[in-house]
Amino acid sequence: MSQVSMTVNGKGVSGEIEGRTLLADFLREGLGLTGTHVGCDTGQCGACVVHVDGRAVKACNMFAAEAEGAEVTTIEGMAAPDGTLSVIQQAFQDHHGLQCGFCTPGMVMSAAALLSENPKPSEAEIRDYLEGNICRCTGYHNIVKAILAASGQDANAIAAE
Amino acid sequence: MPADGGIGASTKRREDIRFLSGTGNYTDDINLHGQAYVHFLRSDVAHGVLSVDASDAAAMPGVLRIFTGDDFADVGGLPCGWQVTDRHGEVMQEPAHPVIATGKVRHVGEIVAAVVAETREQARDAAEAVDVEIEELPAVVDMKAALADGATKVHDDLTSNLCFDWGFVEDNKDAVDQAIKDAAHVTTLDLVNNRLIPNAMEPRVAVGDFNRGTGDSTLYTTSQNPHVIRLLMGAFVLGIPEHKLRVVAPDVGGGFGSKIFHYAEEAFCTFAAKALNRPVKWTSTRSEAFMSDAHGRDHVTRIELALDGDNNFTAIRTETHANMGAYLSTFAPSVPTWLHGTLMAGNYKTPVIYVNVKAVFTNTVPVDAYRGAGRPEATFQLERVIDKAARELGVDPIALRRQNFITEFPYATPVAVEYDTGDYVATMDKLEEIADLRGFAARRKASEKKGLLRGLGINCYIEACGIAPSHLVGQLGARAGLYESATVRVNATGGITVMTGSHSHGQGHETAFPQVVADMIGIDASMVEIEHGDTANTPMGMGTYGSRSLAVGGSAMVRATEKIINKAKKIAAHLMEAAEADIELKDGQFSVAGTDKSVAWGDVTLAAYVPHNYPLEEIEPGLEETAFYDPANFTFPAGAYACEVEVDPETGKVRIASFAATDDFGNIVNPMIVDGQVHGGIGQGIGQALLEACAYDENGQLLTGSYMDYAMPRADDVPFYKVDHSCQTPCTHNPLGVKGCGEAGAIGSPPSVVNAVVDALQSGGHDVTHIDMPLSPSRVWAAMQG
Numbered sequence: 001m002s003q004v005s006m007t008v009n010g011k012g013v014s015g016e017i018e019g020r021t022l023l024a025d026f027l028r029e030g031l032g033l034t035g036t037h038v039g040c041d042t043g044q045c046g047a048c049v050v051h052v053d054g055r056a057v058k059a060c061n062m063f064a065a066e067a068e069g070a071e072v073t074t075i076e077g078m079a080a081p082d083g084t085l086s087v088i089q090q091a092f093q094d095h096h097g098l099q100c101g102f103c104t105p106g107m108v109m110s111a112a113a114l115l116s117e118n119p120k121p122s123e124a125e126i127r128d129y130l131e132g133n134i135c136r137c138t139g140y141h142n143i144v145k146a147i148l149a150a151s152g153q154d155a156n157a158i159a160a161e
Numbered sequence: 162m163p164a165d166g167g168i169g170a171s172t173k174r175r176e177d178i179r180f181l182s183g184t185g186n187y188t189d190d191i192n193l194h195g196q197a198y199v200h201f202l203r204s205d206v207a208h209g210v211l212s213v214d215a216s217d218a219a220a221m222p223g224v225l226r227i228f229t230g231d232d233f234a235d236v237g238g239l240p241c242g243w244q245v246t247d248r249h250g251e252v253m254q255e256p257a258h259p260v261i262a263t264g265k266v267r268h269v270g271e272i273v274a275a276v277v278a279e280t281r282e283q284a285r286d287a288a289e290a291v292d293v294e295i296e297e298l299p300a301v302v303d304m305k306a307a308l309a310d311g312a313t314k315v316h317d318d319l320t321s322n323l324c325f326d327w328g329f330v331e332d333n334k335d336a337v338d339q340a341i342k343d344a345a346h347v348t349t350l351d352l353v354n355n356r357l358i359p360n361a362m363e364p365r366v367a368v369g370d371f372n373r374g375t376g377d378s379t380l381y382t383t384s385q386n387p388h389v390i391r392l393l394m395g396a397f398v399l400g401i402p403e404h405k406l407r408v409v410a411p412d413v414g415g416g417f418g419s420k421i422f423h424y425a426e427e428a429f430c431t432f433a434a435k436a437l438n439r440p441v442k443w444t445s446t447r448s449e450a451f452m453s454d455a456h457g458r459d460h461v462t463r464i465e466l467a468l469d470g471d472n473n474f475t476a477i478r479t480e481t482h483a484n485m486g487a488y489l490s491t492f493a494p495s496v497p498t499w500l501h502g503t504l505m506a507g508n509y510k511t512p513v514i515y516v517n518v519k520a521v522f523t524n525t526v527p528v529d530a531y532r533g534a535g536r537p538e539a540t541f542q543l544e545r546v547i548d549k550a551a552r553e554l555g556v557d558p559i560a561l562r563r564q565n566f567i568t569e570f571p572y573a574t575p576v577a578v579e580y581d582t583g584d585y586v587a588t589m590d591k592l593e594e595i596a597d598l599r600g601f602a603a604r605r606k607a608s609e610k611k612g613l614l615r616g617l618g619i620n621c622y623i624e625a626c627g628i629a630p631s632h633l634v635g636q637l638g639a640r641a642g643l644y645e646s647a648t649v650r651v652n653a654t655g656g657i658t659v660m661t662g663s664h665s666h667g668q669g670h671e672t673a674f675p676q677v678v679a680d681m682i683g684i685d686a687s688m689v690e691i692e693h694g695d696t697a698n699t700p701m702g703m704g705t706y707g708s709r710s711l712a713v714g715g716s717a718m719v720r721a722t723e724k725i726i727n728k729a730k731k732i733a734a735h736l737m738e739a740a741e742a743d744i745e746l747k748d749g750q751f752s753v754a755g756t757d758k759s760v761a762w763g764d765v766t767l768a769a770y771v772p773h774n775y776p777l778e779e780i781e782p783g784l785e786e787t788a789f790y791d792p793a794n795f796t797f798p799a800g801a802y803a804c805e806v807e808v809d810p811e812t813g814k815v816r817i818a819s820f821a822a823t824d825d826f827g828n829i830v831n832p833m834i835v836d837g838q839v840h841g842g843i844g845q846g847i848g849q850a851l852l853e854a855c856a857y858d859e860n861g862q863l864l865t866g867s868y869m870d871y872a873m874p875r876a877d878d879v880p881f882y883k884v885d886h887s888c889q890t891p892c893t894h895n896p897l898g899v900k901g902c903g904e905a906g907a908i909g910s911p912p913s914v915v916n917a918v919v920d921a922l923q924s925g926g927h928d929v930t931h932i933d934m935p936l937s938p939s940r941v942w943a944a945m946q947g
Contacts, residue, residue, distance in 0.1 A: 020282070028189075028190075033183070034185075034187070034190035035182070036183070037362075037414070038189075038364075039362045039363065039414075039447065040867070040868050041446045041447050041867075042447065042867045042868055042869055044868035044869065045447070047362060074183065075181075075182065075183035076184075078182070079182050083182070085178070085181060085182070089181040089182070092177065092181055093173055093174065093177040093178070094173065096173075096174065096834065096837045098177055098180055099415070099667035099668070099669070099837060099841065100180075100361070100362065100363065100413065100414045100415040100667030101176070101177070101179075101180025101181075101185050101412065101414065101667070102362040102414025102415060103362045104181060108181065123881075124877075126876070127875075127876040127877040128876075130875065130877070131876070131877060134362065134868070134873050135362065135876075136360055136361055136362050136415050136417065136841075136844075136873075137667045137837075137841045138837060138841050139840035139841045139842070139843050139844025139845070139847075139874075139879060139906070140844060140874075140875075140876040140879055141840040141881055141882055142836075142837055144876060145881075160883075161881075
């Protein structure tokens with residue numbers, strides 16, 4: 001066992017880990033931040049996406065020890081302190097971009113990373129960026145619309161084209 | 162009516178707040194004090210003689226106990242909930258289904274031992290040290306080979322690998338044979354409905370708990386129907402009566418059928434928690450999910466469609482081999498039979514139909530209901546053979562369908578069901594409009610200019626939802642009733658808690674169900690809260706599958722709310738010193754007809770719980786009512802779908818250029834949610850048509866055991882969909898007039914995709930009449946090469 005320290009959602013945290021402890025497990029079990037989900041064991045589904053030093057990372061594909069000293073943001077850190085949803089989160093609700101909610105944290109975190117890189121992505125760019133996030137409920141329609149809307153575009157008009 | 166919150170409003174989902182902020186409560190988020198962890202060892206071969214020696218592993222750090230099949234000698238096996246009687250009047254062959262294998266293993270992924278340790282890592286480490294010897298035996302994978310003389314038997318104690326040979330309707334068989342002999346034209350199609358792995362994004366989880374002080378067991382599990390699990394596991398596996406067993410299915414991350422069934426891991430965790438007197442938790446990895454969640458589809462079919470000289474359908478004859486896998490999963494026998502044969506009439510007037518289904522045991526994971534369950538298989542073969550017939554006869558596929566549409570309702574099909582309402586002409590008209598079918602020729606030209614082959618595929622579908630009348634399914638072999646329940650608890654200050662036996666795992670019950678109750682009373686939907694998923698605080702219910710939640714569970718809620726309103730009117734009459742018959746309820750106000758006297762909803766609810774001025778001699782205090790609703794018939798949603806594809810002739814790669822769906826779901830409570838359900842179903846249907854296939858090699862080794870090998874549809878595999886549900890013929894026999902929308906997209910979409918690809922290839926001069934799903938580039942390219 002060893003000690004790891006990092007900043008998670010703006011707060012300094014530390015905990016005991018094994019060398020093999022994954023960042024996703026440290027967040028979920030070490031810190032009780034169960035919003036980050038684990039949907040596969042091969043880094044394919046994207047339910048575990050978090051931000052590490054501003055980059056979207058699959059937390060099941062990274063050891064907790066590798067995040068030593070890093071700034072980590074999880075889904076729990078996306079809303080304002082008073083609970084007001086971020087623009088992206090609100091767009092997901094407004095456009096029914098989620099059903100069972102299991103892939104949703106990863107989708108929101110990926111969408112946030114996309115919009116910080118590319119503030120007005122096209123439909124094709126959104127679909128391409130979400131390659132690493134699987135959703136089984138929505139057929140992606142309303143997820144893509146939500147991200148278009150969150151970037152200030154007319155999602156309904158684009159979807160109807 | 163409240164502007165945003167009544168029936169027909171696209172109310173935003175309240176459950177989204179917790180899912181979007183990371184505060185959902187999924188089963189894996191539950192951790193109990195003193196919890197131990199189980200790691201299951203699973204067979205890595207499809208068939209073999211098993212021996213397990215856990216003595217070394219038992220001494221590993223943190224190990225609490227290692228369980229093998231012998232530990233379950235006194236425990237029942239996993240039960241099957243449906244018994245099919247075959248065409249000769251014999252009941253199906255039903256093998257024992259152990260919690261942990263003993264003696265033999267019968268599919269890759271079957272549990273051979275379970276290591277319980279203090280931590281997940283210790284359980285995993287100790288599992289490495291368990292000595293599992295499996296002497297491999299020949300496996301049967303192909304269904305027809307499994308039925309051949311001398312085939313290896315999956316179960317030694319059964320007479321063969323044939324579970325049942327079902328004929329439906331057996332009395333029609335001769336008439337069908339004759340009609341096919343007499344037909345002007347017969348179109349025959351051999352096809353495969355590809356085996357799928359459901360892949361809800363949340364892997365299954367089970368946490369068992371036992372309280373020695375009370376003797377009560379609790380199971381937290383990823384289930385679509387906690388009461389069903391309580392009954393099956395309690396009564397048939399572990400011998401725990403319902404009042405000593407609580408099953409909780411909290412937030413569940415998708416199901417699509419795969420979380421209906423009672424699984425070995427649930428029984429194990431409940432059993433082990435008692436044996437060890439501490440909570441035991443299992444969280445499936447995705448790899449385990451691929452080889453232990455029940456699979457779907459896997460039918461091999463020959464369908465023959467007979468037509469007269471005027472292109473009227475005269476008969477349909479089908480022969481299907483349906484894979485059961487190695488054991489009978491909970492509802493497996495119902496899927497290729499009653500959920501499939503009864504839909505074979507589709508949207509068409511065909512006088513006689515005969516369906517034969519041979520269900521077969523193989524050394525593969527059990528197969529059971531997956532979104533649509535039997536109905537996609539029926540729709541696919543019917544809509545493909547109609548398309549092929551149109552091509553053979555040189556007639557327009559839409560015209561051929563229209564000519565044969567059922568147009569008068571109610572309509573009794575020759576396959577034992579009665580459609581109450583529908584308007585297939587209207588949904589087809591609407592489809593032609595929203596899919597702009599007139600513009601197809603121009604779009605095809607534009608694609609040709611890019612060197613791509615464009616195809617148009619259309620199909621209709623019908624499904625039987627609102628599952629199901631108990632007396633009927635009882636006659637058909639169900640070992641359960643299929644009613645639903647609701648308790649409506651009105652609190653003193655007027656807020657309402659509805660406890661439903663239905664379960665939400667993405668469908669949005671917590672938003673849509675309050676819309677109904679609020680609408681009936683005329684209060685804001687925010688005053689109504691839904692409780693579901695916990696057997697401790699909800700009435701016995703059958704759960705969510707078969708697009709039944711609103712049609713059956715919603716109807717129960719309506720009935721209970723009606724009882725509430727009736728009682729509240731009595732109270733209001735007393736408060737206003739008026740006759741009960743004169744009391745009207747509107748916008749949350751009770752008034753006396755023809756007067757200006759009124760009392761508010763909250764005045765009445767308070768009186769019910771503070772009965773100072775109350776008709777105690779007539780009615781009891783309190784305002785809480787329960788209703789159980791057993792449907793009179795299935796509901797029959799139907800629609801028409803259109804798909805356009807572009808095929809790259811150089812590579813065989815198919816791109817979905819557009820997809821349009823018109824559905825008749827009857828009345829609609831929340832259009833936004835209905836749209837979302839259809840989108841998701843179409844996504845899964847496109848996945849089946851183009852991408853997904855569960856593959857086994859000839860030894861029964863699972864080749865598609867991860868997302869690296871099993872192609873899930875991703876965002877860039879699908880387009881925006883055009884969906885329309887403005888054609889509404891309300892269901893005639895439930896109080897909401899609703900039909901159900903959860904499975905339509907998955908049922909209705911695969912045939913149009915395949916029809917479109919065949920159309921594209923034909924337009925390029927390729928004489929291709931069928932390609933089996935998934936239409937991967939290699940399959941399409943190979944078909945083009947002849």
